[in-house]
Amino acid sequence: MTFKKNLLIAVALFTATSAMADDFSVGAGAVFNESPYKGYNDNVSAVPLMSYEGEHFYVRQTTGGWIVWKDGKNELSLTASWMPLHFDPDDNDDGAMSQLDERKASAMLGGAYYRHESWGSLKVALAADAMDESGGVMGELSYFRPIRMERLTLTPSLGVFFHDESFNDYYYGVSQQESRRSGLQQYTAGETVTPYVGVAAKYQLTQNLYLNASAIYTVLPDEVKNSPMIDRDDSFALMTGLSWTF
Numbered sequence: 001m002t003f004k005k006n007l008l009i010a011v012a013l014f015t016a017t018s019a020m021a022d023d024f025s026v027g028a029g030a031v032f033n034e035s036p037y038k039g040y041n042d043n044v045s046a047v048p049l050m051s052y053e054g055e056h057f058y059v060r061q062t063t064g065g066w067i068v069w070k071d072g073k074n075e076l077s078l079t080a081s082w083m084p085l086h087f088d089p090d091d092n093d094d095g096a097m098s099q100l101d102e103r104k105a106s107a108m109l110g111g112a113y114y115r116h117e118s119w120g121s122l123k124v125a126l127a128a129d130a131m132d133e134s135g136g137v138m139g140e141l142s143y144f145r146p147i148r149m150e151r152l153t154l155t156p157s158l159g160v161f162f163h164d165e166s167f168n169d170y171y172y173g174v175s176q177q178e179s180r181r182s183g184l185q186q187y188t189a190g191e192t193v194t195p196y197v198g199v200a201a202k203y204q205l206t207q208n209l210y211l212n213a214s215a216i217y218t219v220l221p222d223e224v225k226n227s228p229m230i231d232r233d234d235s236f237a238l239m240t241g242l243s244w245t246f
Contacts, residue, residue, distance in 0.1 A: 024052045029212060029241020036220055037087060038231045039094030049212060049243050065112060075114040081127060083108045083138070085171055087229075097229065099182035103171050106133040120145030123159070129167070136167025151204040161194045168192055172227040184228040192221040208246070214239045 027049040035043075052059040056067050058077070062084065065077035087103035110127025125140040142159025168189035179186040198216035205211055218235045225233050 023054075023246070025210070025243045025245040026050050027210075027212070027241055027243030029239050031237060031239045033237040034232065034235050036224065036230045036232045036235055037092070037097070038229060039092035039097040047239070047241070049241050051243075063112075073116050075112075075116075077112050079108075079110050079112050079125065079127060080130075081108045081110075083127075083129070087171065096182040096184050100174070100178050100184070100229070104131075104133045106131040108138065134167045134170035136170060137164045138162060138167055153202045155200040155202075156197075157199070158197045159195070161192075161196070163192050163194070165189070165191045168223055172224050172229055174228055187227050187229075189223045189227055192223045194221050194224070195219050205242075208244055210243045210245060212239070212241045212243055 029047050029049050030044055031047050032044050050059060050061065058065045058067070063079055063081035065079045067075060067077045069076040083106050085103070086105040087100070089098045089100050089102060092098045107130045108127035109130040110125065112123060112125040115122045121144055123140065123142045123144070126137065127139070128137045129135055139162040140159060141162075142157055144155050144157035147154045147156075168191065172187070172189040174182075174184050174187040176186050178184065196216055196218040198214065200214040201212070203211040215238050216236070220230065220233055220235065224230055
């Protein structure tokens with residue numbers, strides 16, 4: 001299994017790190033994550049780290065944005081992002097799960113709004129499946145607050161993700177045909193609201209070299225954890241890595 005199996009980790013983990021983006025930085029890291037899908041073990045995967053903050057354009061890990069309005073407290077942008085949730089039956093150790101159809105990753109198009117205050121920042125985002133894999137929509141409402149010290153910046157965050165019925169049914173539902181092949185119960189997933197809490201840390205080792213770490217914990221909603229494809233109630237991820245700032 002690879003890191004792309006878990007959307008909640010791939011998106012939420014980098015949400016926290018995007019709050020600390022520099023003008024331009026690149027690096028590499030490793031992620032430990034727990035997949036909610038049956039038949040996958042805990043794993044460690046390598047991931048690239050990249051961020052760019054320009055006057056009209058940004059790259060924040062898996063999301064690129066074109067800023068259409070920005071002032072001292074507000075930022076509104078159009079976004080394009082990679083939605084990495086993916087299920088490959090050929091890469092699953094569970095006999096029944098290996099009989100299911102593949103669920104593919106997809107690109108998402110949408111928008112994001114940030115409001116920055118002295119007490120922290122709010123983010124509201126909405127995006128739709130641009131490749132029509134699930135045909136679904138996902139949204140996010142989150143809060144984060146960077147706490148800056150001499151060399152260390154800590155950014156605690158909390159929020160919720162929204163996924164509509166089409167999105168969830170594609171990634172967690174079991175069709176009648178799949179049920180006949182696999183023996184798993186037929187299942188249709190509805191829309192969900194998924195809470196998460198996380199913390200990101202960035203420590204300056206030298207003038208240009210930074211140590212990064214992030215942790216994220218999510219509670220799976222009933223519509224997800226009741227799926228016969230799922231065998232967990234929650235999910236956890238930890239990322240560590242190094243980045244070089246230009």
